Amino acid sequence: MKLNLRSGFGILLLLLVISSCSTANLISKETMVGLQPPETDMNVNQLRHDIATTIDPSGTYQTASSMEVVATDTWDSTIVRWLTPLDRNVQRFRAFLKLRHNGIEFTFLDGDQTGEIIGFDGQSYRYAGKRKQYEESAAISLYLDPLQRYLEWPCTLVNDPNLTLLGSRSINGTPYWIAYVTEGDTTRLDQHDQFLVYINKKRKTVDYIEFTMRKLMDSYRGVVHYKDFKEVQGVVMPFWIGIAGDLAEPDFDHFFTIESIQLHHTN
Numbered sequence: 001m002k003l004n005l006r007s008g009f010g011i012l013l014l015l016l017v018i019s020s021c022s023t024a025n026l027i028s029k030e031t032m033v034g035l036q037p038p039e040t041d042m043n044v045n046q047l048r049h050d051i052a053t054t055i056d057p058s059g060t061y062q063t064a065s066s067m068e069v070v071a072t073d074t075w076d077s078t079i080v081r082w083l084t085p086l087d088r089n090v091q092r093f094r095a096f097l098k099l100r101h102n103g104i105e106f107t108f109l110d111g112d113q114t115g116e117i118i119g120f121d122g123q124s125y126r127y128a129g130k131r132k133q134y135e136e137s138a139a140i141s142l143y144l145d146p147l148q149r150y151l152e153w154p155c156t157l158v159n160d161p162n163l164t165l166l167g168s169r170s171i172n173g174t175p176y177w178i179a180y181v182t183e184g185d186t187t188r189l190d191q192h193d194q195f196l197v198y199i200n201k202k203r204k205t206v207d208y209i210e211f212t213m214r215k216l217m218d219s220y221r222g223v224v225h226y227k228d229f230k231e232v233q234g235v236v237m238p239f240w241i242g243i244a245g246d247l248a249e250p251d252f253d254h255f256f257t258i259e260s261i262q263l264h265h266t267n
Contacts, residue, residue, distance in 0.1 A: 026194040026210055026221065027166075027180060035167040035178060044165050047177060047199065051158050054204035055236045061155045064263040067097045069151060070109070075254040084143040085118055087111065097148050100156065104148040120144035146213065150224050150241055150256070154206040157181050157197050168201070171208070171247055175201040198247075205229055205236060208247055223247055225255075232261045 025031075056062060075081040075089040085106075092109040098121075105119040117127040124140035125132050157163070157179075164180045181195040198208035209224045223246060226238035239258040244250035 026196050026212065031196075032166075035169055037167045038165050038177075039168075042165065042177070044163055044179070047165055047179065048158055048163075051199065051204045051206075056155065056234070058234050060233050060263060061099075061235045061237075062159075063265060064099055065266045066264045067099055067151070068260075068262040068264065069095045069097070069258060070260045071095070071256045071258040073254055073256050076251075077253060080253055083139060085137070085139045086143075087113060095147065095151070097151060099152065102145070102148075104144050106144055106147070118144065120148075142215075145215075149211075150243070153195075153197075153209050153224065154226055154238060155235070157195055157209065158199070158206065163197075166196075171198070174207075176207070177201060203229070205238070210247070221245075223250065225250060225252075228258075233263050235263065237261055 052059075070093070072090060072092045073086065075086070078089055081089055088111050091111060094107040094109055096105045096107075097103065102120065102122045104121075105117055108114055108116045118140050119125050119127075119132070120141050123134050124137040124144075125134045126137075126140070127133070160181045162181050162183070166178045166180050168175060168177050170176070177199040179197040179199065181197065183192045183194075193212045195212075196208075196210040197206055198210075199205070200207050205226070207226055209226075211222055211224065213220045213222070223244050225242040225244060226240070227242075228238060228240040229236050230239050231237075239261075240255065241258070242250065242252045242255035244252045
């Protein structure tokens with residue numbers, strides 16, 4: 001029997017081979033080693049205020065309803081890329097996101113798939129002409145759902161009501177505040193995702209986010225790297241996003257080079 005790596009079974013089988021089975025925990029004792037306690041004049045509310053006044057002083061992002069991004073996704077590993085809907089290691093695309101909701105549409109802008117549109121709104125779908133057709137596709141959901149998160153996290157996780165300021169540490173000589181977010185009950189790590197958000201003390205930008213992805217696998221953990229910050233409609237946003245397994249010496253699975261970002265507001 002030929003194994004279809006783009007099927008749910010194929011993805012699961014490959015992940016079982018390359019990953020361990022233990023549940024990832026971002027606030028284990030090992031993670032907390034070397035973490036300095038927060039300064040006496042710094043708390044979550046002050047941290048949010050400092051970030052907002054620097055990154056989004058007019059609240060443009062927070063009041064936007066959607067975002068449009070043109071970018072290129074570059075893969076180092078063809079084997080891992082096989083698990084996605086992409087058929088080439090360098091793919092230019094346009095993504096349209098409904099902010100703060102499950103909703104992303106991805107248009108291929110070059111290659112054999114030019115003009116094709118796929119999407120995820122809690123379910124996977126693709127367009128046949130102008131008609132949206134839903135389908136069971138692990139490749140689409142496990143690519144587009146994380147992509148929407150990577151693009152939104154720098155502006156949303158710091159405003160999560162569950163945000164906790166853990167302390168600070170330096171990475172490659174740069175000082176960072178470290179904040180923790182969980183999507184649910186902290187005693188049930190197998191059911192809820194965790195995030196460690198690294199806020200650059202000087203620039204107030206989110207430079208790294210460590211994350212789990214339970215829907216992919218309990219043991220999965222990764223790091224999003226953000227850099228090349230530019231101002232878009234008064235909002236400071238990253239124009240380079242890399243997905244890796246660690247912080248200090250990353251080996252990127254793939255990275256996004258962003259050409260343009262537009263924020264849209266509905267009247």
